[in-house]
Amino acid sequence: MKIERLNFYSYSIVLKSPLKMMGTFQNERSGFIIELIDENGLSGWGDAAPFPGLHKESLETVEQVFKNSFSALLKQKDNNYRSWLQFTQDLFSGTPSLCFAVQSALLMISAKLKNVLPALFVNPQALTDIKLNALLTPDNLNSFHDKIVGQGFKAVKIKVGIQSIDDEINLINSLHKKCGEDIKIRLDANRNWSFKQAVFFAKSVQKSCIEYIEEPLENPAMCPQFFAETGLNYAFDESLHDGLFDATKNYHGLSTLIIKPAVVGSFYKLSKILANAHMKNHRIIFSSTFESGIGLTAIANLAAAFAGNSVHGLDTISWFTTDTIIPSFRIENSHINLNELSKSVLNKEILKSVV
Numbered sequence: 595m596k597i598e599r600l601n602f603y604s605y606s607i608v609l610k611s612p613l614k615m616m617g618t619f620q621n622e623r624s625g626f627i628i629e630l631i632d633e634n635g636l637s638g639w640g641d642a643a644p645f646p647g648l649h650k651e652s653l654e655t656v657e658q659v660f661k662n663s664f665s666a667l668l669k670q671k672d673n674n675y676r677s678w679l680q681f682t683q684d685l686f687s688g689t690p691s692l693c694f695a696v697q698s699a700l701l702m703i704s705a706k707l708k709n710v711l712p713a714l715f716v717n718p719q720a721l722t723d724i725k726l727n728a729l730l731t732p733d734n735l736n737s738f739h740d741k742i743v744g745q746g747f748k749a750v751k752i753k754v755g756i757q758s759i760d761d762e763i764n765l766i767n768s769l770h771k772k773c774g775e776d777i778k779i780r781l782d783a784n785r786n787w788s789f790k791q792a793v794f795f796a797k798s799v800q801k802s803c804i805e806y807i808e809e810p811l812e813n814p815a816m817c818p819q820f821f822a823e824t825g826l827n828y829a830f831d832e833s834l835h836d837g838l839f840d841a842t843k844n845y846h847g848l849s850t851l852i853i854k855p856a857v858v859g860s861f862y863k864l865s866k867i868l869a870n871a872h873m874k875n876h877r878i879i880f881s882s883t884f885e886s887g888i889g890l891t892a893i894a895n896l897a898a899a900f901a902g903n904s905v906h907g908l909d910t911i912s913w914f915t916t917d918t919i920i921p922s923f924r925i926e927n928s929h930i931n932l933n934e935l936s937k938s939v940l941n942k943e944i945l946k947s948v949v
Contacts, residue, residue, distance in 0.1 A: 595678060595703065596671045601629040602660060603945035607886065609913045614731075614756070615784075615884075618646045623884055626656060627918055627945055628692075630667070630699040638702030639940065640695030641856075641889030641918065648857055648883050651689045657948065659689050664949075667696075675704045683860040690859025691883075697861050698892035711932050713898035721902035722932045724894060726925055727751050727780060729909040742777060747928040749778045749805065749905045754795070755786025763798045770803045780907075782808040785832065789816050796824035806850050814838050821847025831881070834858075834867065841870045850877045852907070855893050856885060868900050881907035886914065887923030891935050898932055916944055 606624040613620040625643025632638075642660070644651050651659075663685055670681055678700050686693035705715035713720040727749035728742050742750055752769070754762045769779065781804060787795065792810040801824075808829040811817055815838070817828050829850035833839040835857050851871050858864045871878050880897035882890055890908050897906045908930065911923045919938035923930075 595673055595675070595700075595707075596633045597630050597667050598633050599631040600664065600667060601631075602948040603627040603629070604657075604948050605886065605918055605944055605946070607917070607944065608915050610915055611913070613884065613913060615645070615647070620646075620884075623886070623914065624653060625691075625886065625889075626653070626660070626695070626948065627886075627888055627940070628660065628695045628699055629940070630696070630703060632703050632707075634707070636703050636706045638699035638704075638706070639888045640698035640702075640892065641885045642689075642692045642695035643856070643883065643885050643889060644689075644691040645856075645883040648854070649691050651691060656689055656692045659686065660692055661949065675700070679861050683862055686859070691856050693859035694856045694892075695889070698889070701861075701892070701895070711936055712892070712895035713932055716896070716899035720899040722898065724898050724902060724930050724932075725905045726908050726928055726930060727905050728928070729907065729912065731756075742773065745925070745928050747777065749780060751780040751782060751907055751909075753784070754781050754807075755783040759787075759791055759795050759798075763795060766799045766804075770800045773803065775803060777803070778805040779803050780805050780808065780829075781810075782831070783810045785809045785812045785814065788812060789820065792820055793823050796820070796826045801826055808850075808852060809833065817848065818846040829879075841867075844874070848876065850879055852879050852881050854881050854883055855896055856883045856889060864896070877901075877904060879904050879906055882910045884910045884913065886918040887911060887938070888918045890923045891919070891938070894930050894935065895932060917941060918944065 604626055606622050608622045625641055628640040630638050642656050672678055679697060682696050701712045705712040708715055728747040730750055730752050787810055789811055806827040806829045808831050810820055810828055814833045827847055827849035829852055830839055831852035855864055878901040880893050882893055890911055917923055918941050920941045921938055
């Protein structure tokens, strides 16, 4: 593969409502779209959209690093996809959101060369249709019935640790009464609770409907003790990426690993996390950092390739007023169809050429 040309676009998309995440309020989502074009005229896209609090790199850093890499990318010639992954992992080691974007574009081109979906290029046995959970916040719970029941969702993710614990206990118990046992609830506390608070919450809610609670404690090292005290399974997300997770250790009660490819960056690093998860029998759920449809499409293909039977967390597109692709990243009856996604084209109307 030889990259003959590349295009670099910026975008800024207004969100339907303010997003509170990682201690920040976001009214819009900004990032860069990378388009690589090979000697055959085949193009691949990637989305580099660092999220404040999740990524160390800024948009300005991503722009400068990518501009500085132009000549290296255009000089590189190698027909081996894995060699390209190693090359770009080294080139963008300090900017995982950018590494994810470039490797997404390379995967897209490599799949086109074989005339298959990216998921099938990675894993010939991959599914081409994956299931998603709904994403709710306390602000949009009033419309949950239309979203969950109307669109056939069987799992819903809810952020907790935002309001008072008593209010959130009432909220979860009320939601359980309305949804029953057919819909599983996934909670995400983002490390907002002390051990005492988390235990009080877990002992006060109806646990039969709760699949797990993501990052329940401000001190993740105490999660096994939390499980022993409450019997509620937990999941790791931030702990996978900030150095606190020890892959050689057994964490009692850890049922699920939440994978954010844009935070992991390199597909090689991703494969190591996945291999360890399978060895430990941890469920894998792919999630986003509120990328646009281009980033979500890449994640959906990785999810289908590596964990096709899981219910993944890519409903973040519901926050966006528009998208970087046409048709937009579309969820139909709680599913994503990769064949339909492959028909999308760049939405040039909202993309601004950087170079």
